[in-house]
């Protein structure tokens with residue numbers, strides 16, 4: 001794979017705060033995501049991991065009361081800038097959700113649809129096959145491409161969702177607890193798949209599973225509610241995964257990753 | 263995997279493609295919204311159409327010259343003078359009959375004045391104009407009348423007047439009113455609710471609180487949902503065959519000694535309408551009962567209440583506003599229904615107030631139907647007036663329902 | 675000590691008796707409530723029996739043959755003409771026109787309300803549709819005859835008769851529009867959010883998401899709305915009785931007057947009708963057909979709704 005040919009961008013946030021109405025859910029996040037690496041976001045429930053992740057590709061736009069301050073930069077452009085197109089942002093930054101959410105269409109159409117609306121001009125059959133191979137699903141579904149996606153197992157559906165995301169060839173893939181609805185075997189397959197994918201993509205994953213974070217990620221961001229009682233979450237520590245798990249700087253991180261937290 | 267990368271538009275072509283997609287998006291938005299605009303316009307057109315018909319210029323002639331009866335201008339006549347004129351000029355039989363219906367002395371001036379116009383002077387309507395025409399073409403209309411009907415008087419008239427509400431039917435549009443129709447509608451709806459509310463609430467209680475999920479109960483539930491979709495005219499046919507015909511001795515009142523027996527009575531219509539709104543009441547009551555939180559029942563059972571005690575003391579009082587809201591909606595459905603009444607045999611010409619369940623009757627929508635289908639435009643004007651009466655009635659009912667519903671929502 | 679004893683002896687507590695008790699009042703009430711519920715079954719049976727019995731008499735008449743009923747095109751039972759088709763064609767024509775109006779507009783309105791409108795706009799717009807749904811059909815009849823028909827005559831010229839199926843059909847469509855839109859909106863808004871998010875995450879625009887993801891996912895519910903709409907149109911009486919025409923006419927031409935099945939029942943039963951005449955029984959035969967058609971449509975629609983409710987729950 002000639003990975004170097006692809007002009008890749010990664011994400012950087014500057015003083016990013018995210019609000020739901022008057023409630024500041026996430027405050028002052030400064031991250032520099034390394035390209036073609038897997039970055040995990042961990043932290044207790046409700047600390048704003050999903051909120052932060054969804055801010056990267058502007059999915060929070062669909063919550064009418066929400067807005068951000070600060071910047072999310074990709075290739076030097078602020079994604080909340082005035083002339084930035086959210087549709088194009090989401091094309092460049094794909095997303096895989098916690099629960100598999102395939103479209104009620106055939107397996108083939110699930111992948112072809114996104115490509116088609118984004119103006120794909122190449123050979124569709126080829127793209128579908130490549131994407132399914134990329135998501136390690138091809139062998140299982142190649143004979144049943146016209147079947148409804150709903151007939152797949154949960155794990156297969158999730159890989160289909162990954163396949164349809166890579167079909168639109170984003171630079172970055174966001175995953176919000178992609179394996180939490182899956183059994184251990186399917187989880188393992190998704191994790192293997194992520195290792196494959198990171199050769200071509202930058203991946204940011206939210207997970208509750210410490211082992212998973214330790215296993216798959218290169219970098220880890222630890223989120224926590226702010227101590228001031230405001231109930232806003234923020235990133236309290238961000239470094240290489242190895243360091244977070246073996247030699248954290250913050251006491252709270254240590255407590256959390258060793259399971260002594262709450 | 264990357265061989266496809268160049269198949270996606272980039273740069274200038276990407277910008278063009280995006281522009282097209284956004285244009286489609288906004289076209290779609292406008293198209294979808296215009297459907298709502300059309301719905302709104304239809305509503306506006308309908309209301310405009312009704313109001314347009316209920317007011318406007320009328321050109322009419324007196325058949326008999328007013329000076330034959332009095333030398334004073336008609337508008338200046340007092341009640342006593344009107345009484346004297348009527349007494350002097352009506353045949354004594356006609357006068358006695360009117361006096362028996364309601365003593366002439368007790369009638370208001372405007373009623374007597376109407377009688378004078380109706381019985382003695384008599385009006386011949388030549389032409390009517392819509393409200394729009396009356397406003398924007400009044401000059402032309404005046405010229406036209408002066409030329410076509412030199413004898414005629416031109417008057418701007420509201421067909422909807424207090425007298426219209428309080429006078430009974432008449433074969434002349436100018437003197438017809440909806441009094442008997444309103445009474446007929448009220449009687450009919452009263453009987454329908456008296457029948458359907460207790461039974462419907464009982465059925466809803468049974469289905470929500472008692473029924474387990476066996477086959478029979480599922481059939482009952484499905485059946486109720488289906489009855490709600492049966493065309494209203496089919497209920498009319500049911501009423502015709504059962505209430506009007508088979509149960510004639512009961513519905514005509516002949517077993518209670520009412521003579522002049524015929525099954526086409528208020529009772530038949532009310533029961534037919536009761537059956538028609540029954541599924542509606544059941545379904546609404548079920549919703550209301552469903553909304554009562556389960557914790558309430560648990561609490562009642564927890565202190566040793568029987569099923570019925572829990573229902574009677576806790577579930578029903580809490581569901582009552584919802585059940586009443588449902589009944590009001592059922593009432594407004596029943597008031598507007600026309601087809602079953604036609605089939606069951608509402609009479610159209612009723613000049614006496616109905617005096618009980620065994621009376622012949624007419625109803626507001628029946629009058630509207632009758633008058634709309636008459637050829638003479640003055641009947642369309644009173645049809646429009648009757649529609650306004652009906653719509654105001656429905657609006658009041660629905661506003662009550664909405665208020666009730668809001669009170670319920672505040673409770674939980 | 676003494677005190678304690680009195681308490682023990684005087685205790686009003688019943689002895690522990692957990693056996694089932696016969697509660698007569700409870701059983702009577704339960705029986706009454708059951709009967710109230712069961713009455714609905716009785717009503718359905720009564721409808722089938724009454725319509726069936728009179729229809730049986732009609733079809734049992736030696737003059738009424740199957741060949742005449744379905745093979746000829748003139749309906750006038752009083753003088754021995756038993757071809758049902760003119761009533762059927764006009765019912766089909768008016769219903770078809772009504773669906774042509776109510777389906778696209780109702781669906782578009784539903785899409786706007788569920789996918790585009792802000793909560794504020796929705797709460798302002800929905801009552802308007804509810805008002806439209808609450809207007810008695812006889813008022814729509816007035817509107818069809820005295821507004822829509824003149825308008826159509828103005829547009830299409832004198833070819834449009836005073837009573838015509840087009841006007842009745844269009845106004846019927848306006849009447850059914852709120853039903854289609856509210857049922858479709860229910861179907862659209864029960865499409866899970868995850869599906870919309872999945873689509874947006876792939877860079878889809880709003881309209882692409884609405885039309886290509888949400889709409890197909892809600893298709894069964896919209897189908898149910900369509901079927902209920904048809905059933906409503908077939909059974910609607912007053913609009914056609916006022917505006918479509920008073921006399922059977924074997925034609926699909928919407929500019930012409932033609933009486934529908936419901937309109938025919940209303941006109942004939944409104945007049946003086948002697949029981950047991952062929953005119954009387956023929957009305958029940960028509961009503962039976964109406965009942966069966968709408969019953970089947972309603973059952974199909976309910977079946978669809980039940981099935982698709984299960985899918986997302």
Ligand SMILES: Nc1ncnc2c1ncn2[C@@H]1O[C@H](COP(=O)(O)OP(=O)(O)OP(=O)(O)O)[C@@H](O)[C@H]1O
Pocket residue numbers: 020025044045046047048049050051052063
């Ligand atoms: N749509 C919304 N509107 C208002 N507040 C929201 C919304 N979504 C999330 N929040 C709030 O923002 C905060 C962070 O939520 P978020 O879902 O990002 O947490 P999380 O870290 O992903 O939790 P979990 O691990 O349980 O998924 C919470 O307090 C939550 O209540």
Ligand SMILES: [Mg+2]
Pocket residue numbers: 049050051176
């Ligand atoms: Mg989350």
